[in-house]
Amino acid sequence: VNVNHGFEGLKKLPLDYYANIDADVHCASSEQEKTIKVALCGAPINKVYITGYPRFDKISLGTGKKIKTILFFPTWRPWLESLDKNELKQSHYVRSIFDFISDNILNEYLVNNGITLLYKPHHKIKHLELDSLPLSNIKILNENDDLTDFIRNADVLITDYSSVTWDFVYNDRKVLFYLFDIERYVEQQGLYYDVRVAKEINNCRTAQELVELTIKSCDGYAGYSKIMANDFFKFRDNKNCERILALIREKQK
DSSP states (O other), X not given: OBOOSSOTXXXXXXXXXXXXXXXXXXXXSSHHHHHIIIIITOOOGGGEEEOOOGGGGGSOSOOOOOXXXXXXXXXXXXXXXXXXXXXXXXXXXXXXXXXXXXXXXXXXXXXXXXXXXXXXXXXXXXXXXXXXXXOSSEEEOOTTSOHHHHHHHOSEEEESSOTTHHXXXXXXXXXXXXXXXXXXXXXXXXXXXXXXXXXXXXXXXXXXXXHHHHHHHHTTOSOOOHHXXXXXXXXXXXXXXXXXXXXXXXXXX
């Protein structure tokens, strides 16, 4: 049974990705994700079942609490692989991240409102001395930190194209999309779902816009990504493990 490391909804995968995975069952969350796995990733249609994912059973439904923790989780770019340390430090990718987390207005807002922003840098830029920035309420997570609890307990997610998005969408936590290189990403990596298509999805292009959107979100004025939840989740009932176990038992008969 393949319960997936991630979730197929944003970043494109190779056309034969699931054809190369030896499994009798590939789990999916909805008809839309099943279609992606079958038509665009090579999964056999008779082996994809809409069960939901076990890890979502650990996510509390309907938090509705005051925002105290933000998780900032940008993903990697394949075109950065060939850059040396100096080129990487001056890249649009790194500058876009630095401009956001070093913003004085952002940090002052976080301090005044008792909010902590947790930033998880990709391991390939951990050497860029992020800890040297004068940040009081912005914490840099270490490579060895277990992200599971942070993902489950954070109130807001800031990301670009990470599949962590779906852990937040699952229980209506806010997701802010920082799309500073969207055109290049779509051209070179590709997306199954372009978050720019729906007006209700919170997205921006610059660090200044992201600071403004973060403050707006924490103050309760930015909406939730309900359209994404409706499109990609058939079940949001914390019974995903039950469905998978029932499927396994059925196949063992």
